[in-house]
Amino acid sequence: MTKQTARDGTRLRAGGQRAGGGRDWLRAATAVAAVGWGANQFAPLLLLYRAELNLSATTVNAAFGLYALGLIPGLLVGGPISDRFGRRRIMVPALFVSLLASALLVAGGDAGLGWLFAGRLVAGIASGAAFSSGAAWIKELSATGATGGANHGPRRVTVAMSAGFAGGPLVAGVLAQWAPLPTVLPYLPHLLLTALALSLAMRTGETRTPGRAAGLWQALRVPGVRARTFTTVVLPLAPWVFGSASIALAYLPGLVRDRLGGHALVFGAVVTTLSAVAGILVQPLARRMDDPHRPRRLIGTALTIVVAGLLVAAVAAASTQPAVVVVAVLVLGAGYGCCQVCGLQEVQRLARPDNLAGLTAIYQATSYLGFAAPFLLAALEPIASPGVLLVVVAALAALTLAWTTRRAGPAEDAEPTPSLRTDRELA
Template structure:
């Protein structure tokens, strides 16, 4: 007589296994790279402006507060771009949003090229760049997640990490190239933007040829109702939403505020230093991804606490760097803040992609990113407050709400009744396998 346990063991061994590599399944497992290229191209356009802030201050005689205002204006255009682009892509498809966003991003660089003839073009160009970025990031992040789920056996958070790397690569490379051109090429107000125009237009054919795993749903609600279960909605608003502004709050302080603190010491090298700091910040956000993957635990707030703890450390380091005005410590603080940015972004996207369903992924991604881009106003706020407090004290003061956010989100994630947010893919797969085993055993007992 056959041992039932042994029979069950053989059944489990014969059960089909999920593919382990990126190249296994059908449907184009590398198709997500085309969308990552599009997202990176728009990210290039979003961040290429950062090292040029010093150029506008010196060459065009623009005040510090005005320059920081043009940086923050990007967020003013970006938030409606996100909040409209996400729901629109849920309803009409990701391609219909990402392709126009790429063309609009190229147009924004064209407007910024005209800044030499009038400061107004600087404001208009940044506003248009923000709108293009919002539409591209909300639709592109959701598309990458869907292509990842359709084209590989990776875990459920691989899409979030891929979207983070794609976006951050553009954020890193764009300012470096723009800074190098501005330092060496003639007429930098014009030539600094040409590589971005070429890259965005080159990305369009790749995006047009990429399949959409999820078909457009013309009946989907076109609005901001997230349609989340009660527990998931509670987790989003009490954990994910408070975390979100620190994503770009950390990175914007590093790349738009800290380099200006040593501008007078560096002289002609200030622009190049700003470009390098911007790139280091973003590269740090990419390199920290393995740490985020190891720290993450779906039932414990380890990644949330780690991400915000790094941000707090970066702000304290920034305060020390501002106090002694040393360029190398500014660079170290930027690296730490970049790591905090990367951890916060991937943590937030992991949460969003776990909480959202197929019908509202773009919408929920858009709301998270809109909250995240509120952090772009941090450099402007710091520049305004410099009239009352010196930079070292301002940066220390900024670390206080970061500490409070860390305490609140870690507590809510660990002790809230909304911790699980529903069954995960791995749980459902395990339940399915057990059901299959039980079904086969019941059939084997029939006469």
């Protein structure tokens, strides 16, 4: 049988039939999870670096924030380029870059702050390229065997990212707390997982072929960014994805640190993991609420959970009780998981095959603006108490809920999800 290529760049079997890659989506998901692991493993080590390298809180937070500085251009460049040249052609280099990031962080434990800054910046670049191309790759590979137009891609992407976000900080935090070489051993599991993910990714079928020759600027242009649903529903929703998650993992634990004694490091690791696990466990609810003809159901459910989580967080801030923080983290993590699925579903209904990763990248870049929430809340604490500030944030989430549910409409014009074949099946 001979290879053929559709106009949109996806692979076809002889006779022009589209098809899929079976369980290949699991291999692509492993790659996304490995990069997510590398992205979040640094979070529970912030207190460790403050002590080991005698750094101020501002300096450590700057190192943490450099991740976003690399992430956003990684998303905005990696997504459109993968639409043009292929998913695997972006994912495999992204995995190598993720390996490099952990190696730089290992060096930072002895060589100093500059290596930590470089490691976090490089980790952001790897994550941006991997998450944009990986989300599209999983979606395309998930089309295999889907019945009745089912779209499993957004939930699988969310689970893959959340699994990495959960595993990285938990393992790194435990190793940093109790294992020897606390600035080295926490990174070794990521190096091993990424090596495995590289092996799997290189054996996973490509779902797109290189497009026609074009200049870089043309390749980076993304059709669909001005669509009404994208600008009035997807973009307003997006910051609440990681806004809710970052408040849970970066802001709330600091409010109760005085009650944690010598277990602050492990508490931070556990809280980060619980947030991601809640994002996974909420997926059955997201699946039940998802209806392309009634998008208000999932949008309303997602943002209602975020509002509830912020109100519980306000109670936690007022009481400074670690147990209440854990409850707030679980609810906010569920809100993150629902919002992520909702945003990806809407993007994938709007996108065509030739702009899927690019449009996903713009959505994801907007979603990562939510990581600014903990820093803004901390900056405003001289004006109001944390509890009051969180109530104000809950009110903003409620306004977003009202706006997006009013603007969301049925997706009669949604493009059907094509089934795809990987190139191993084309011989």
